Amino acid sequence: MNKADAMGFVLAAVARLITGAQGHWKGVPPKAEQRIYFANHQSHLDWVLVWATLPADLRVQTRPIAAADYWTKTPLRHWITREVFRAVYVDRERKEGGPDPLEPLIAALEQGDSLVIFPEGTRSNKGLPQEFKSGIFRLAKQFPHVQLIPCWIDNVQRVMPKGEVVPVPILCTVTFGAPCNLREDEPKAEFLVRAREAVVALKPGGHA
Amino acid sequence: MTYLQSLTATQQVGLLFLILFGGLMLVSAVAVFTAMRDKSEQNDHGLTKFAADLRATWVGALVFWLAWVSGAPGATFLFAVFSFLALREFVTLMQTRRADHRSLMLAFFVVLPVQYILAGSRSFDLFTVFIPVYVFLAIPVLSALGGDPLRFLERNAKIQWGVMVCVFGLSHAPALLLLDFPHVHDRGPFLVFFLVIVTVTAQMLETFISSRLRRRPVARMIDRTFGLRAWALACLGAAFVGGLLFWITPFKLPQAMVMGLIAGAAGTLGEFVMTALKRDAGVNYWGNTGQVTGAVGLLDRVAPLCFAAPVFFHSVRWYFQLRG
Numbered sequence A: 001m002n003k004a005d006a007m008g009f010v011l012a013a014v015a016r017l018i019t020g021a022q023g024h025w026k027g028v029p030p031k032a033e034q035r036i037y038f039a040n041h042q043s044h045l046d047w048v049l050v051w052a053t054l055p056a057d058l059r060v061q062t063r064p065i066a067a068a069d070y071w072t073k074t075p076l077r078h079w080i081t082r083e084v085f086r087a088v089y090v091d092r093e094r095k096e097g098g099p100d101p102l103e104p105l106i107a108a109l110e111q112g113d114s115l116v117i118f119p120e121g122t123r124s125n126k127g128l129p130q131e132f133k134s135g136i137f138r139l140a141k142q143f144p145h146v147q148l149i150p151c152w153i154d155n156v157q158r159v160m161p162k163g164e165v166v167p168v169p170i171l172c173t174v175t176f177g178a179p180c181n182l183r184e185d186e187p188k189a190e191f192l193v194r195a196r197e198a199v200v201a202l203k204p205g206g207h208a
Numbered sequence B: 001m002t003y004l005q006s007l008t009a010t011q012q013v014g015l016l017f018l019i020l021f022g023g024l025m026l027v028s029a030v031a032v033f034t035a036m037r038d039k040s041e042q043n044d045h046g047l048t049k050f051a052a053d054l055r056a057t058w059v060g061a062l063v064f065w066l067a068w069v070s071g072a073p074g075a076t077f078l079f080a081v082f083s084f085l086a087l088r089e090f091v092t093l094m095q096t097r098r099a100d101h102r103s104l105m106l107a108f109f110v111v112l113p114v115q116y117i118l119a120g121s122r123s124f125d126l127f128t129v130f131i132p133v134y135v136f137l138a139i140p141v142l143s144a145l146g147g148d149p150l151r152f153l154e155r156n157a158k159i160q161w162g163v164m165v166c167v168f169g170l171s172h173a174p175a176l177l178l179l180d181f182p183h184v185h186d187r188g189p190f191l192v193f194f195l196v197i198v199t200v201t202a203q204m205l206e207t208f209i210s211s212r213l214r215r216r217p218v219a220r221m222i223d224r225t226f227g228l229r230a231w232a233l234a235c236l237g238a239a240f241v242g243g244l245l246f247w248i249t250p251f252k253l254p255q256a257m258v259m260g261l262i263a264g265a266a267g268t269l270g271e272f273v274m275t276a277l278k279r280d281a282g283v284n285y286w287g288n289t290g291q292v293t294g295a296v297g298l299l300d301r302v303a304p305l306c307f308a309a310p311v312f313f314h315s316v317r318w319y320f321q322l323r324g
Helices: A003-019 A046-053 A075-084 A103-111 A135-142 A188-200 B002-006 B009-037 B044-093 B098-120 B124-145 B152-178 B188-212 B228-244 B253-280 B298-319
Strands: A022-025 A035-039 A062-067 A088-090 A114-117 A147-154 A173-176
Touching (some): A035 A046, A035 A188, A046 A114, A046 A173, A103 A135, A114 A135, A147 A188, B009 B044, B009 B188, B044 B098, B044 B188, B098 B124, B152 B188, B188 B228
Parallel strands (some): A022 A173, A035 A114
16 A cells, blocks of 8 residues: 555545445446546535545546645645646636636546536635536537446535634445436537536535 | 353453354344244334344344454454444535535544554543533534535534434443453453344344334334334343343442443434434435435444443443543
């Protein structure tokens, strides 16, 4: 076991201790197929939680998206995202005439990796997710054979609200729904609304 | 009985585990046969509940065995872990807000370890007042500093309840382990054993009797099976089992029966209160994973102990005038 594997093991163990990291596979079984998981985004911990919920064989082939400017700034951040999570780096600022910001994602999908994306683009703490950005539509169009799995991450904003650094132990769940792929000739706006509704529909009951 | 009392503590423990695991195996075997034979629909619900209780008893017995094997520090640590898991579940189901973050941090990372260290170091005077006196003030202060007046009382009450039940209550189990009686030594583990057996018996009897005795429930909206007669019979059963176990305790026979009655009554009533609590939180059963985030079912299992342990501990300590 090398250093990165050990670090991954420790991070997953801590995530389990704090959040329970329960995965409910309602729509699909946890199978090692190529998938794009898309989820609501409420906290920095979202990715770690999804990752800790996945079985070990899925973990190695599932990669997060990381903002290049933030996650390569210090050697530690760079090391964790590169070696432990094998993150796909993207530029947040879209430059005029620059390369397509989705280019790294497309490259990763062409390699056969699975991705976890947060189509809202930013964290929201209003409960329900904001409108989805169009990136997911382009990926769905370009890779029709890759399953698009909606996920609802529950409770994680209570573990570490914005501005706090120490997480509080509160149980979280990730609910995985049935694949939500692009239909033939489906317009972009319609698909984005449908994808968002697929995520919201997975929200467990019991509290507001 | 004199023969049983003449055995050394280790021999008695061996005998106890023999009885405990033997009895469990017997009951499990009977349960398996009943399940194979009896396929009728109406019995199904009672049987699944019974099977779940039986499984919990197995887990409890194994945990107790682990606590025994690992000695006092190990047992204290073990119960601290259970406290942590139970409190995590409790807090998940109770609505807290962002301003409560600091008080929750205090509860998990300060109060819980300190309480168990106090138990482990036998500072029972401070142990008894630490949460009801000091933490009682500290939690709302931190919450108020969070600056959110919305539902202030409700939020703080929830956190304090969680700390009282999951930390204060449960920490009395390892404290029992460390309680020193004059003239008899190393009796602590037997007291915990006594407590666990008596509460579990009361709980299972209550479930069993109320499924047989079709009486009008006292509080239909809270628990559709809880009836006063079944409860009273379960408490008597606990007293009887307590009497059977008197030889492992520092008690005399009548004392053991009264202690059994007290612990059994506190445990079953505690479970009843917990049922009301989860109805309030919108959960019908702590273990319904998938419906509500956080209902894992551990709290269901430790709740009777959480309520019975402090009552039992303080009854024993007061009656025997123990200072240690």
